Amino acid sequence: MAYLFRCTTKQSIGGGKVPKGVTIQVVTQYDRPPQTNELRNAIKQQLGIEVKESFSASYFNIEKVRK
Incomplete structure (x- = not known):
């Protein structure tokens, strides 16, 4: 079964390549x-x-949308 998650950045990632608030x-x-x-x-x-810098899932607000 597949699960869908909506993930919104809490802070910029990859030296600003992915800004805060991107979903x-x-x-x-x-x-x-x-x-x-x-x-x-x-x-x-x-x-x-392509983000090569280190980051973790804690950089995101993660919400389960559906299963």
Whole structure:
């Protein structure tokens, strides 16, 4: 089963490449918040921005939208 999460940045990521307040959507197979690699992939796919700098899921407000 797939789960959809809405993830909004609490602070800028990647030296300002992804500003505070940007929202991405992440689909996971598991009923848990997305992990960093899933967030990084979603940023690249949806925004076209490759973030190589370190960040964590705590940089986001994460809300489960549906399962």
